[in-house]
Amino acid sequence: MVDPHRAGPSTLVRAGEGVFLIDCGRGVLMRAAAAGVQAANLTALLLTHLHSDHITDLADVIVTRWVTSFGPAPLRIIGPPGTASVVEATLAALGPDISYRIAHHADITEPPRVQVEEHVEGLVFNEGGVRITVAPTDHRPVEPTIAFRITHDHSSAVLAGDTVPCQTLDELASGADALVHTVIRKDLVEQMPAQRIRDILDYHSSVEQAAATAARAGVGTLVLTHYVPPLLPGQEDQWRAQASAVFDGRVELGDDLLQVSVGRGAPPA
Ligand SMILES: [Zn+2]
Numbered sequence: 001m002v003d004p005h006r007a008g009p010s011t012l013v014r015a016g017e018g019v020f021l022i023d024c025g026r027g028v029l030m031r032a033a034a035a036g037v038q039a040a041n042l043t044a045l046l047l048t049h050l051h052s053d054h055i056t057d058l059a060d061v062i063v064t065r066w067v068t069s070f071g072p073a074p075l076r077i078i079g080p081p082g083t084a085s086v087v088e089a090t091l092a093a094l095g096p097d098i099s100y101r102i103a104h105h106a107d108i109t110e111p112p113r114v115q116v117e118e119h120v121e122g123l124v125f126n127e128g129g130v131r132i133t134v135a136p137t138d139h140r141p142v143e144p145t146i147a148f149r150i151t152h153d154h155s156s157a158v159l160a161g162d163t164v165p166c167q168t169l170d171e172l173a174s175g176a177d178a179l180v181h182t183v184i185r186k187d188l189v190e191q192m193p194a195q196r197i198r199d200i201l202d203y204h205s206s207v208e209q210a211a212a213t214a215a216r217a218g219v220g221t222l223v224l225t226h227y228v229p230p231l232l233p234g235q236e237d238q239w240r241a242q243a244s245a246v247f248d249g250r251v252e253l254g255d256d257l258l259q260v261s262v263g264r265g266a267p268p269a
């Protein structure tokens with residue numbers, strides 16, 4: 001269901017000089033602009049998985065970066081195996097647009113440059129004091145899926161993506177300052193009349209399960225996002241209470257444009 005007030009799944013992480021976009025759901029560049037970030041400013045695009053809601057605006061990110069960058073600006077894309085073929089197909093779909101712009105602008109002489117790296121685990125980025133590590137998650141039958149841990153100056157944030165609880169995520173998130181986790185309200189989804197909606201119960205974490213992951217990993221802050229069903233005004237306390245029942249750290253509801261600071265220089269929680 002399209003929520004008129006909420007963009008698709010995407011999280012922006014600033015770490016040191018780095019600006020990382022994790023997933024690129026519907027409306028991502030509009031929300032990024034509101035956060036003061038343009039496609040040309042991205043250090044890398046990180047993809048947790050290739051479900052359409054997480055990559056709806058991949059073409060927009062690629063093209064907008066291309067036409068708004070002066071000079072070569074390869075877009076680095078780090079995702080699970082399968083990412084390269086999706087990026088290739090996206091570029092193929094953009095073929096007419098690419099040819100129009102090359103024909104029309106004297107200073108655009110080549111198609112968008114992308115640098116795709118596929119990973120399921122391990123250290124995938126280590127530049128400018130920023131380290132990014134990856135671990136597999138469990139969102140079967142969607143596979144492979146991955147989570148990211150971004151570390152800078154002894155502070156770290158983990159982006160879980162869509163997953164049920166799993167040991168590899170627990171290990172990746174261990175001791176992190178923040179865990180950003182997609183969640184569904186199983187108590188509400190279970191009551192929905194359509195089986196197609198109830199199908200999602202088996203491959204997402206509930207609010208309690210995400211909070212239990214946060215508790216096992218000993219993270220400081222849990223940020224809930226990708227709410228299903230949409231979080232209705234007035235329900236905020238219910239969502240927080242479900243998380244706080246099993247996790248005694250800070251809980252943030254990841255509404256669009258929410259900003260959370262962690263680590264050194266962060267205001268006290
Ligand atoms: Zn998914």
Ligand SMILES: [Zn+2]
Pocket residue numbers: 009051053054162182226
């Ligand atoms: Zn999703």
